[in-house]
Amino acid sequence: MTPTLSAMVLFIALPIISVFIQSLHIQHQQVIVVSESCGPFGCTKTTSVDTEATEKLRSEQPLGQFNGFNTYTNRSHLAFAEIVEAWNSMPDTRTFLDRVFNLPFYKALAFTLTYTLVVTPLVILLGLAIAVGVNALPKIIRGPSIFVSLLPFLVTPLVGSLILFWMVDGDGIIGATLQLIFDDPSLSLKASTPLMWIMLMVYGVWHTLPFSFITFYAGLQTVPQNTLEAAMIDGASKWQAMTYVVVPHLMPLVYFVTLMLLMDNFRVFEPIVSFSAQAHAQSLSWIIFNDLREAGNPLFGSAGATSMMTIIGVVILLTPVLIRTWREFNRRVK
Amino acid sequence: MQHKGKGGKSILRVLAMSLVALWLVIAAFPFLWTIWGSFKVEADFFSKADWANAIYGIYTIRETGGPFTGNGYFGAWIQEEFWRNSLNTLIVVSFTVVISLTFGTLGGYALARSGFRYAFWILMAALVFRAMPHITLVSGYMLPFFEWNIWGILPTTIIVLVAINQPFTLWMLHSFFLNIPKDLDESAMVDGCTRFEAFRHVIVPVMWPGVITTGLFSFLLAYNDFAITTMLLSEENETIIPAIAGFLGTTQVEGNVMFAVAAVVSATAPLFVLVLFFQRQIVSGLTAGAVKG
Incomplete structure (x- = not known):
C-alpha cells in the first residue's frame, strides 16, 4: 500500500510542483561578449556569443532565471499588454476579438473550447440514438456491431486520426470526392481553416462515439421493464416512453459520459499532430508539446x-x- | 420493448436501423480501406483521378507486376527498422502491465479489506489523472529527468506510465475486490491461514476476471500513448507510436508514405486481435465505472 501511495504522490504532486516552479523561470539569455578589434582604419566592435559561458550558466542553473509570473503575462500566454493595446486602439469589438484570437494562447483556447463544446453534446446525442437502434436489433447482429463499434475507440488516437487524415486529405478518397462534388480542385484540408476544424471534430466524434454508445447500451439493459410496460399500457407512444422513462433512467450515465468526454476532448492533441493542422488549429496540449519539442533548447x-x-x-x-x-x-x- | 408497433412507429424503427447501419459503415470503412490500400502503391492509395484505381490496383500492377505488393511493409519493417520499435513497445507495454497489476492487486486488496474510507480519495486521484492532459505532466518530468541523466531510456518511461496508470488500476481492482465476499478470506483466516496465505490461496484463484479486465486497460494506455513516449524516449529507444509520427516527417518527404501506411496497419493489428478476443471484458470494464458510479 505505502509504495503505491508514495508513488502516487511522487508522480502526481511532484510533477505539478515542478511544472509550477519551471513556469516561474525563463531560460538564460545567451552570454554576449563584445570585443573591439582595432586596425589601421579605426576600431570595429564585434559581438559574439560566448558559448562556453552560456553552457556554464545553463548547467549551473538548469531552471534558468527567476522570472516570477512574467511568463504568464507575456505575448505567447495571457498577453495582457497586447490585449490592452488592442482594446485601446480598436474601434469596434469585432476587430478587437480578431486581434485577441490571433494571439497564440487565445487561439489555442478558442479551438480547444470549440472542439470540446461541439464534440461532447454531439457524441452524447448520437451515442444514445445508436444505442437505442442497436438495442432494437436481433441478438445475433448485436455482438458483431459492438465489435465493429469498439474499433474507432480503442485504436491509438494518433493512428486513428492518421487513417482518417489519409482519406480526407486532398488526394484521399473522401477529399477527392469532396473536390469533385463542389467542383473546386483547390478545396483542401491544408488550405482551409473551417474545413480543418470540421474534420478535426468529425474525427473527435468518430473516435469517442463508441464510448458513449456502449455505456448507454449497457444502461438500456437495466431499464425497468415494468415501468416501460406500464407506460405503454397507459397509452404512451414509443417516443414518450423514451423521453419519460428511458432517458430519466439513463441520466446518471449521461453525467458520467459527459464527465469523461469533457476530460478527453479538452486534451485534444494527437489529431493535430496527425493532420498537421497546426497552421489552422492549435490546442492547449499542442502548444505545450510544441514548446517542449523546441530542438535542443526546450x-x-x-x-x-x-x-x-x-x-x-x-x-x-x-x-x-x-x-x-x-x-x-x-x-x-x- | 416487446410491443412492436405498426405504421408510424415502424418509420422510427427504420430510421434507427439506418442510423445504426450508417454508423457501422463509418466505423469500419476507414480500417478496411486502409488495410486494403496498404498493399498497393502510393499512386493507387492516393488515387486522385479515380478512386476505383485503389480497388483494382492499376498502378500497383504497372509498377510491381501484381495487384498486391508488400513493398510498404518491407520498407517500414526492414528498411526503416520498425521491428526495433516494436521490440521497444513490447518491452514497455509488458513491463507496464505486469508492474501496475502487481501493485494494483496488492494495493486494491488491502484497500478493499481495510474498511477505511479511502475510496473517495482514490476515485479522486483516478479522476485527476484521467482529467489531466498527460503532456502537462510530461513537462514536469522532463527537466528533472534531464538533470538526473535518466531521460530517454525505457525504464524511466515504464515508471511514468505505471504511475499514471496506478490510480485507475487501484480503483478498478479495489471495486472488484469489494465484490468478492469478505467471508471467503475470513473463513480461510479462521482456519489458520495468515492474511497473505488467504490472499494467495483463496483470492488469487477467483480474481482473474477483474485482473484481466484491468490489465486490458493498462495495456491500452501504455500501447496507445503518444505524449509521454514521444517526449521521454530518445530516438533509438522509440516505441511504435512516436516512430509512426517520425515517419510522417521523414518518409513523406522522400515519397514513402506507404511505409507509414504499412506501419499504421501493423500498429492496428494487435488492437484488432485484442478486441476480437476480449470484447466482453472490454465492454464490462468500460461500463463498470458507469454502473457503479
Whole structure:
C-alpha cells in the first residue's frame, strides 16, 4: 500500500510542483561578449556569443532565471499588454476579438473550447440514438456491431486520426470526392481553416462515439421493464416512453459520459499532430508539446505556464461535475 | 420493448436501423480501406483521378507486376527498422502491465479489506489523472529527468506510465475486490491461514476476471500513448507510436508514405486481435465505472 501511495504522490504532486516552479523561470539569455578589434582604419566592435559561458550558466542553473509570473503575462500566454493595446486602439469589438484570437494562447483556447463544446453534446446525442437502434436489433447482429463499434475507440488516437487524415486529405478518397462534388480542385484540408476544424471534430466524434454508445447500451439493459410496460399500457407512444422513462433512467450515465468526454476532448492533441493542422488549429496540449519539442533548447518556462493554465482550465471545466459527484458520494455514505 | 408497433412507429424503427447501419459503415470503412490500400502503391492509395484505381490496383500492377505488393511493409519493417520499435513497445507495454497489476492487486486488496474510507480519495486521484492532459505532466518530468541523466531510456518511461496508470488500476481492482465476499478470506483466516496465505490461496484463484479486465486497460494506455513516449524516449529507444509520427516527417518527404501506411496497419493489428478476443471484458470494464458510479 505505502509504495503505491508514495508513488502516487511522487508522480502526481511532484510533477505539478515542478511544472509550477519551471513556469516561474525563463531560460538564460545567451552570454554576449563584445570585443573591439582595432586596425589601421579605426576600431570595429564585434559581438559574439560566448558559448562556453552560456553552457556554464545553463548547467549551473538548469531552471534558468527567476522570472516570477512574467511568463504568464507575456505575448505567447495571457498577453495582457497586447490585449490592452488592442482594446485601446480598436474601434469596434469585432476587430478587437480578431486581434485577441490571433494571439497564440487565445487561439489555442478558442479551438480547444470549440472542439470540446461541439464534440461532447454531439457524441452524447448520437451515442444514445445508436444505442437505442442497436438495442432494437436481433441478438445475433448485436455482438458483431459492438465489435465493429469498439474499433474507432480503442485504436491509438494518433493512428486513428492518421487513417482518417489519409482519406480526407486532398488526394484521399473522401477529399477527392469532396473536390469533385463542389467542383473546386483547390478545396483542401491544408488550405482551409473551417474545413480543418470540421474534420478535426468529425474525427473527435468518430473516435469517442463508441464510448458513449456502449455505456448507454449497457444502461438500456437495466431499464425497468415494468415501468416501460406500464407506460405503454397507459397509452404512451414509443417516443414518450423514451423521453419519460428511458432517458430519466439513463441520466446518471449521461453525467458520467459527459464527465469523461469533457476530460478527453479538452486534451485534444494527437489529431493535430496527425493532420498537421497546426497552421489552422492549435490546442492547449499542442502548444505545450510544441514548446517542449523546441530542438535542443526546450522552453520549459513557457510550457510550464501553459500547463498550469491548462490544469486550471480542467479544474474549472470539471467543477460542476465534481461537486455533483461529491454530493452523491456523501449521500450514499450517509 | 416487446410491443412492436405498426405504421408510424415502424418509420422510427427504420430510421434507427439506418442510423445504426450508417454508423457501422463509418466505423469500419476507414480500417478496411486502409488495410486494403496498404498493399498497393502510393499512386493507387492516393488515387486522385479515380478512386476505383485503389480497388483494382492499376498502378500497383504497372509498377510491381501484381495487384498486391508488400513493398510498404518491407520498407517500414526492414528498411526503416520498425521491428526495433516494436521490440521497444513490447518491452514497455509488458513491463507496464505486469508492474501496475502487481501493485494494483496488492494495493486494491488491502484497500478493499481495510474498511477505511479511502475510496473517495482514490476515485479522486483516478479522476485527476484521467482529467489531466498527460503532456502537462510530461513537462514536469522532463527537466528533472534531464538533470538526473535518466531521460530517454525505457525504464524511466515504464515508471511514468505505471504511475499514471496506478490510480485507475487501484480503483478498478479495489471495486472488484469489494465484490468478492469478505467471508471467503475470513473463513480461510479462521482456519489458520495468515492474511497473505488467504490472499494467495483463496483470492488469487477467483480474481482473474477483474485482473484481466484491468490489465486490458493498462495495456491500452501504455500501447496507445503518444505524449509521454514521444517526449521521454530518445530516438533509438522509440516505441511504435512516436516512430509512426517520425515517419510522417521523414518518409513523406522522400515519397514513402506507404511505409507509414504499412506501419499504421501493423500498429492496428494487435488492437484488432485484442478486441476480437476480449470484447466482453472490454465492454464490462468500460461500463463498470458507469454502473457503479
